[in-house]
Amino acid sequence: MNDTTITIRGHAGSVPELRKSASGTVWTSFRLASTSRKRSPDGGWEDKATLWVSVTVFRQLAERVAAVVRKGTPLTIVGDLSHEEWVTQDGQPRSGPAVIARSVAIDLTSxxxxxxxxxxxxxxxxxxxxxxxxxxxxxxxxxxxxxxxTPEPAMAGASASGTAAGEEGDGDGPPF
Structure with missing residues (x-):
């Protein structure tokens, strides 16, 4: 058993499809592309090689991931790291990193x-x-x-004119 926990940021490279095992467990999987960047000598940014990771999610989290995540969605994944091997449709053996996700979050940095x-x-x-x-x-x-x-969200308690409740000209309730 592998007890290596990993946190990885990237973008969904495929659309998660919800599936059900023979025992009735709901699960989904998708590919995650993670590309590190480094500063170039001229001050710009250079992309390093992209790491592709297979992500598998189970139960209620799988249902939520399948409902929300689309190809290109920026994600932060926390889970258990492993290595998987498979054979492609044309018979070529492949292997690569895989994560059984415990947490999947949409990355709001961009x-x-x-x-x-x-x-x-x-x-x-x-x-x-x-x-x-x-x-x-x-x-x-x-x-x-x-x-x-994307417009900034309105301040809590703000009226349609943008003034907060309780400010001059708006006698509707407390300012919270």
Whole structure:
């Protein structure tokens, strides 16, 4: 058993497709391209060789990844590193790094993400009696926005004119 944990950043190189094993376990896999960069002598950036990694995700996280991740999505993956071997469709043996992911996050360093909460499945959108909010909503409510031209989110409590609630000219409630 390999206990090597790795964190790797890159871009999804394929679309994850949700699958189910014979025992009923839901899983998905996709390829991740990770390209390191270094400073060039002239002050610019140079890309180094791209490392391709096979990423496999199981259970509820697999469902969320399949619903949200698309080819090109910038990701940060945390998981267990291993090495896999396979044979291509034309019979060529191949091998390379693989990660069983425990965490998959969209990298927001070059883009924005808007989250629209959906009602938790089976909860009817109501709070449970213990004060919790029931199940965590699935990520199908996420919408990835374009990298450029994304408007800044409005300040919490702001009116359509951009003034915060409670400021002069807006008598609607507290400023939070």
């Amino acid at each position: 883009g924005s993400l808007v989250w629209n909460r959906t009602a938790p499945s089976g909860a009817g959108g109501e709070e449970s009696g213990d004060g919790s909010h029931g199940n965590v909503p699935d990520l199908t409510g996420f919408e990835v926005l374009a990298d450029e031209g």
